[in-house]
Amino acid sequence: MRLAAVRNRVARWIAGRALDAASPRPWTNRPAWSGIAREVAVGGAIAARRAHDLVANDPFACNGVEAWVSNAVGAGIVPVPRNRSLGAAWNAWIGAADADGRTDVYGLQAAMLRATAIDGEAFAHLEFAADGALRVRLIAAERVDWSLSRELGEGRRIVNGVEFDTSDRVVAYHVLQELGGPLALATGAARRVPAEDMIHVMRPLAPGQVRGLTWFAPVMVPLREYGQYLSAQLQLLKVGALVGGFVKTLDGAPGPFDGTQSGGQLDVSLEP
Numbered sequence: 378m379r380l381a382a383v384r385n386r387v388a389r390w391i392a393g394r395a396l397d398a399a400s401p402r403p404w405t406n407r408p409a410w411s412g413i414a415r416e417v418a419v420g421g422a423i424a425a426r427r428a429h430d431l432v433a434n435d436p437f438a439c440n441g442v443e444a445w446v447s448n449a450v451g452a453g454i455v456p457v458p459r460n461r462s463l464g465a466a467w468n469a470w471i472g473a474a475d476a477d478g479r480t481d482v483y484g485l486q487a488a489m490l491r492a493t494a495i496d497g498e499a500f501a502h503l504e505f506a507a508d509g510a511l512r513v514r515l516i517a518a519e520r521v522d523w524s525l526s527r528e529l530g531e532g533r534r535i536v537n538g539v540e541f542d543t544s545d546r547v548v549a550y551h552v553l554q555e556l557g558g559p560l561a562l563a564t565g566a567a568r569r570v571p572a573e574d575m576i577h578v579m580r581p582l583a584p585g586q587v588r589g590l591t592w593f594a595p596v597m598v599p600l601r602e603y604g605q606y607l608s609a610q611l612q613l614l615k616v617g618a619l620v621g622g623f624v625k626t627l628d629g630a631p632g633p634f635d636g637t638q639s640g641g642q643l644d645v646s647l648e649p
Contacts, residue, residue, distance in 0.1 A: 453483025476512035498589025
């Protein structure tokens with residue numbers, strides 16, 4: 378049997394199956410799925426920005442993030458030191474861990490999980506102060522340059538701001554510098570940060586995935602539509618609660634009513 382005939386027979390067999398997931402008919406008008414690694418590389422940054430918008434404006438999305446953080450971290454994941462000296466060192470470091478001085482180590486844990494849920498990933502730069510003490514500086518995911526992808530030669534490459542060596546091991550991250558403070562976009566020249574100095578937290582969904590995918594990806598569109606539905610219902614209720622009244626004379630002619638004028642103003646009111 379020729380190969381073309383075999384292909385036609387297989388195609389007819391698939392078309393006749395009751396398994397919808399294997400049907401050759403497209404579900405939607407979207408382009409064909411190209412794999413999670415490629416989809417994240419191309420659209421991950423857009424999905425993360427939309428997730429930030431959703432969490433900032435949708436009460437259900439905001440509550441979902443807080444529930445994740447509360448259940449996973451709570452007041453903080455507390456280690457159990459093996460000896461008294463380690464315990465003393467840990468207690469001394471708790472309040473000094475944040476390089477920006479805004480929170481303690483438990484606050485950093487919550488912030489990294491919150492970023493992981495919204496962006497699909499979280500970054501923290503490990504720095505050492507002048508006295509040799511370790512500090513942790515949180516880095517927004519968008520500052521690791523999504524747009525930076527190129528070949529470096531000899532098998533080395535950069536994919537979405539993450540640099541790989543010839544053995545496909547992550548060796549560095551390229552971080553955009555913030556120009557003009559937090560109100561400005563991170564458009565400065567990217568700085569190369571060695572991988573050993575960076576913590577990259579993400580939940581890989583498939584081999585070859587370089588950057589994280591927001592946890593809101595599967596529910597983002599339904600949540601948005603549900604929010605629009607609730608808004609439409611609220612407006613409907615507001616419009617339905619409006620009451621209009623028409624004041625006319627007995628014969629329908631225009632003009633003031635006798636005894637209802639007060640200083641040139643019609644003195645009427647609507648009562649419940």
